[in-house]
Amino acid sequence: xxxxxxxxxxxxxxxxxxPPPPPLLLLxxxxxxxxxxxxxxxxxxxxxxxxxxxxxxxADVSPINYSLCLKxxxxxxxxxxxxxxxxxxxxATNQIVMxxxxxxxxxxxxxxEGDEEIHATGFNYQNEDxxxxxxxxxxxxxxxGTLKIDFVGELNDKMKxxxxxKYTTPSGEVRYAAVTxxxxxxxxxxYPDDENVVEVKFARTPVMSTYLVAFxxxxxxxxxxxxxxxxxxxxYTPVGKAEQGKxxxxxxxxxxxFYKDYFNVPYPLPKIDLIAIADFAAGAMENWGLVTYRExxxxxxxxxxxxxxxxxxxxxxxxxLAHQWFGNLVTMEWWTHLWLNEGFASWIEYLCVDHxxxxxxxxxxxxxxxxxxxxxxxxxxxxxxxxxxxxxxxxVDEIFDAISYSKGAxxxxxxxxxxxxxxxxxxxxxxxxxxxQKNAATExxxxxxxxASGKPIAAVxxxxxxxxxxxxxxxEAEQVENDRLLKLSQRxxxxxxxxxxxxxxxxxxxxxxxxxxxxxxxKLKILMDKPEMNVVLKNVKPxxxxxxxxxxxxxxxxxxxxxxxxxLLPGIRDLSLPPVDRLGLQNDLFSLARAGIISTxxxxxxxxxxxxxxxxTVWSDLSxxxxxxxxxxxxTDFYExxxxxxxxxxxxxxxxxxxxxxxxxxxxxALLRGLVLGKLGKAGHKATLEEARRRFKDxxxxxQILSADLxxxxxxxxxxxxxxxxxxxxxxxxxxxxxQEEKNRIxxxxxATLSPExxxxxxxxxxxxxxxxxxxxxxxxxxxxxxKHGRKAAWKFIKDNWEELYNRYQGGFLISRxxxxxxxxxxxxxxxxxxxxxxxxxxxxxxxRTIQQCCxxxxxxxxxxxxxxxSIHQYLLQRKASPPTV
Ligand code: BES
Ligand code: ZN
Numbered sequence: 100x101x102x103x104x105x106x107x108x109x110x111x112x113x114x115x116x117x118p119p120p121p122p123l124l125l126l127x128x129x130x131x132x133x134x135x136x137x138x139x140x141x142x143x144x145x146x147x148x149x150x151x152x153x154x155x156x157x158a159d160v161s162p163i164n165y166s167l168c169l170k171x172x173x174x175x176x177x178x179x180x181x182x183x184x185x186x187x188x189x190x191a192t193n194q195i196v197m198x199x200x201x202x203x204x205x206x207x208x209x210x211x212e213g214d215e216e217i218h219a220t221g222f223n224y225q226n227e228d229x230x231x232x233x234x235x236x237x238x239x240x241x242x243x244g245t246l247k248i249d250f251v252g253e254l255n256d257k258m259k260x261x262x263x264x265k266y267t268t269p270s271g272e273v274r275y276a277a278v279t280x281x282x283x284x285x286x287x288x289x290y291p292d293d294e295n296v297v298e299v300k301f302a303r304t305p306v307m308s309t310y311l312v313a314f315x316x317x318x319x320x321x322x323x324x325x326x327x328x329x330x331x332x333x334x335y336t337p338v339g340k341a342e343q344g345k346x347x348x349x350x351x352x353x354x355x356x357f358y359k360d361y362f363n364v365p366y367p368l369p370k371i372d373l374i375a376i377a378d379f380a381a382g383a384m385e386n387w388g389l390v391t392y393r394e395x396x397x398x399x400x401x402x403x404x405x406x407x408x409x410x411x412x413x414x415x416x417x418x419x420l421a422h423q424w425f426g427n428l429v430t431m432e433w434w435t436h437l438w439l440n441e442g443f444a445s446w447i448e449y450l451c452v453d454h455x456x457x458x459x460x461x462x463x464x465x466x467x468x469x470x471x472x473x474x475x476x477x478x479x480x481x482x483x484x485x486x487x488x489x490x491x492x493x494x495v496d497e498i499f500d501a502i503s504y505s506k507g508a509x510x511x512x513x514x515x516x517x518x519x520x521x522x523x524x525x526x527x528x529x530x531x532x533x534x535x536q537k538n539a540a541t542e543x544x545x546x547x548x549x550x551a552s553g554k555p556i557a558a559v560x561x562x563x564x565x566x567x568x569x570x571x572x573x574x575e576a577e578q579v580e581n582d583r584l585l586k587l588s589q590r591x592x593x594x595x596x597x598x599x600x601x602x603x604x605x606x607x608x609x610x611x612x613x614x615x616x617x618x619x620x621x622k623l624k625i626l627m628d629k630p631e632m633n634v635v636l637k638n639v640k641p642x643x644x645x646x647x648x649x650x651x652x653x654x655x656x657x658x659x660x661x662x663x664x665x666x667l668l669p670g671i672r673d674l675s676l677p678p679v680d681r682l683g684l685q686n687d688l689f690s691l692a693r694a695g696i697i698s699t700x701x702x703x704x705x706x707x708x709x710x711x712x713x714x715x716t717v718w719s720d721l722s723x724x725x726x727x728x729x730x731x732x733x734x735t736d737f738y739e740x741x742x743x744x745x746x747x748x749x750x751x752x753x754x755x756x757x758x759x760x761x762x763x764x765x766x767x768x769a770l771l772r773g774l775v776l777g778k779l780g781k782a783g784h785k786a787t788l789e790e791a792r793r794r795f796k797d798x799x800x801x802x803q804i805l806s807a808d809l810x811x812x813x814x815x816x817x818x819x820x821x822x823x824x825x826x827x828x829x830x831x832x833x834x835x836x837x838x839q840e841e842k843n844r845i846x847x848x849x850x851a852t853l854s855p856e857x858x859x860x861x862x863x864x865x866x867x868x869x870x871x872x873x874x875x876x877x878x879x880x881x882x883x884x885x886x887k888h889g890r891k892a893a894w895k896f897i898k899d900n901w902e903e904l905y906n907r908y909q910g911g912f913l914i915s916r917x918x919x920x921x922x923x924x925x926x927x928x929x930x931x932x933x934x935x936x937x938x939x940x941x942x943x944x945x946x947x948r949t950i951q952q953c954c955x956x957x958x959x960x961x962x963x964x965x966x967x968x969x970s971i972h973q974y975l976l977q978r979k980a981s982p983p984t985v
Contacts, residue, residue: 482502506654516609572627826861
């Protein structure tokens with residue numbers, strides 16, 4: 100056994116938001132089995148989950164430097180630890196309160212400098228709050244000293260704290276690695292007598308927060324390079340797979356100098372390691388100097404990885420490395436400001452990928468991946484403001500959601516656009532320089548950006564981060580001689596329609612306006628700081644269209660008067676509207692329909708105007724919305740008709756693309772082909788289905804291996820329209836797959852299978868040893884999203900296996916994801932009641948808000964169905980009778 104990688108894992112839950120003067124606390128470790136579950140407060144009444152009483156640690160004793168020694172035992176799955184922390188007593192006390200989860204303290208003492216050791220006589224664990232209080236028989240006087248603690252713990256299998264991760268060696272042997280998030284300063288030999296123990300020492304780190312410490316013990320190979328700014332970069336892979344680390348290595352080596360230039364602050368450590376961990380709950384974690392990743396977020400095989408995996412690896416590397424500055428060098432002052440970390444990293448990862456891979460057109464993808472997702476969630480009554488007060492640890496889990504990440508990233512994108520790149524960079528540099536090795540809050544960033552730009556940043560941004568939701572801008576126009584007069588008004592957009600009632604929240608909205616004369620440039624930029632505004636656009640011809648929100652950058656939705664909308668639609672068909680504007684327009688209309696503001700039939704007609712669409716991302720967003728509609732209509736008896744519609748919309752582009760790449764095609768063509776063939780195959784398009792079956796057969800027989808980019812669509816198609824034999828073959832392919840990426844690819848499509856017995860088989864498979872614990876969620880989610888029967892079966896399965904599932908994830912964000920994926924597709928009022936009742940008797944504190952959001956979505960679906968099903972049906976029937984000519 101040898102130790103891979105130094106320094107800084109995943110200990111977010113061991114909240115130790117370090118300097119400046121943080122209270123003394125011992126980090127650690129995995130979530131306690133002792134932790135009792137809390138009452139779920141009743142749904143529906145309050146928008147916010149009830150707050151549990153919680154206090155931050157007292158500041159009378161604070162740590163200066165930790166020396167920590169950990170000795171993991173990979174056979175017994177236990178560890179022993181010794182801590183010696185230099186500490187400062189600021190106020191006389193006979194207690195020290197620290198954070199502590201799931202460890203047992205054996206002895207603890209405090210040695211005042213130049214004085215006698217004082218042994219703690221009591222350890223009072225407050226497991227609910229993940230704290231321990233050490234009591235001393237005499238008073239600790241102000242001054243410095245050393246806190247010494249010996250402790251033991253379990254290397255748990257919950258992917259939290261200090262845990263074990265299972266892997267198979269190339270020869271097929273099962274082994275374990277220990278993965279952690281702990282201190283790295285070891286300056287003495289703790290176990291000198293044991294010859295079988297290898298001791299590895301780490302250098303002293305800069306002042307840092309303890310949640311960013313990590314180490315990993317296990318067998319790994321690595322590839323190494325030096326970035327052009329002199330940082331030693333390594334990517335650690337499973338043994339025998341070093342080649343698969345090369346892509347991420349290249350991305351990381353390009354990314355470090357990019358951030359160094361952008362922030363004008365060098366990377367603060369001499370080395371950075373990126374390591375792939377077999378069992379890993381999140382996607383990746385930004386530990387300082389040792390970033391941990393799921394295998395699928397780091398490893399790329401030149402033949403067996405698909406284009407979307409490459410893109411994902413690039414984004415995740417870009418995200419975590421951004422945290423090395425934004426989050427690690429400057430850490431948020433408290434979890435309320437978590438959004439700043441995550442929102443910022445989720446924005447700048449795109450900037451970085453755009454720099455490394457301009458051919459990905461990644462900013463357009465931002466809109467469909469983050470922006471629209473955030474708006475969907477934020478339109479709910481059960482959303483929350485970006486800045487949210489956080490107390491108890493379970494509330495921290497709750498805020499790792501699309502509001503912190505995707506809305507956070509979207510409002511930063513809007514802000515960057517409002518400020519301009521030069522001043523934005525200047526402000527970033529001020530912030531990172533002023534607060535390096537310190538903590539900072541949201542206001543601190545605003546102050547720096549305000550200083551750099553001279554614009555009212557705090558005033559504008561407070562309207563976006565301190566209140567939930569976003570506006571719907573209603574606009575109508577009038578031609579007055581050579582000018583166009585626009586009347587704008589804002590009102591909060593709700594998923595159930597525009598906000599009704601007094602006291603409608605208001606936003607300061609940076610608005611851009613473009614016209615058909617120059618669709619790619621803003622003719623006018625304004626800051627809308629009132630409920631209503633009139634704007635004059637000079638010199639606009641009567642036949643020109645006028646559009647708001649160029650580039651879909653402003654975080655609002657737009658509702659046009661009918662004549663304005665009418666004039667925009669030809670721009671979809673003839674592609675004169677820019678891609679991201681076509682995407683935004685379609686997405687706004689779709690959400691207006693879901694909210695009952697316009698009819699869904701109108702949106703179907705708009706979707707038909709995309710016949711000439713060449714852009715991957717525009718298709719991807721449209722496809723996603725059609726998927727939502729398909730799921731909704733699976734509750735009706737005309738599901739087949741909507742499949743016909745899907746086939747009609749996607750066949751022209753399917754025919755243009757064909758199955759095989761053409762010379763000169765690139766990344767986006769590969770993504771588009773996969774998307775379109777998958778959509779057609781799933782909808783049962785005959786020619787696609789036949790070709791998919793033929794290619795699948797050749798693949799299985801080893802005659803012609805499917806290219807990685809075609810595997811997902813082919814697997815999905817043959818499974819959905821296949822039988823038990825197909826499922827068995829897929830499960831066999833899963834077993835044989837060497838790459839986790841291939842296993843995940845298969846796991847995600849298994850739920851497409853249709854027959855009740857096969858669905859049951861897939862659900863059982865989800866909990867089997869074959870599926871890694873972190874991936875169970877996507878298998879069950881795939882079943883719920885796969886078919887009408889799947890949805891019911893998945894929900895029943897979750898109820899029947901609740902204890903096992905809950906225990907697997909010990910609360911945490913995977914349980915929220917599981918619940919969301921599994922219940923959100925229901926569209927019958929009574930299901931909202933059923934879901935609510937189930938979680939009242941089976942509480943999941945960290946998923947409280949998600950559960951409320953799901954129940955709200957179920958009710959919204961039900962209302963949508965009641966409102967529009969009949970007219971959609973009529974439209975589809977009439978279309979069948981006289982198909983539109985394209
Ligand atoms: N700090 C998070 C990791 C994290 C998330 C830990 C949730 C614990 C709970 C990390 O920087 C992150 O955001 N990871 C993302 C991937 C990223 C590319 C969006 C994740 O894990 O999903
Ligand atoms: Zn992050």
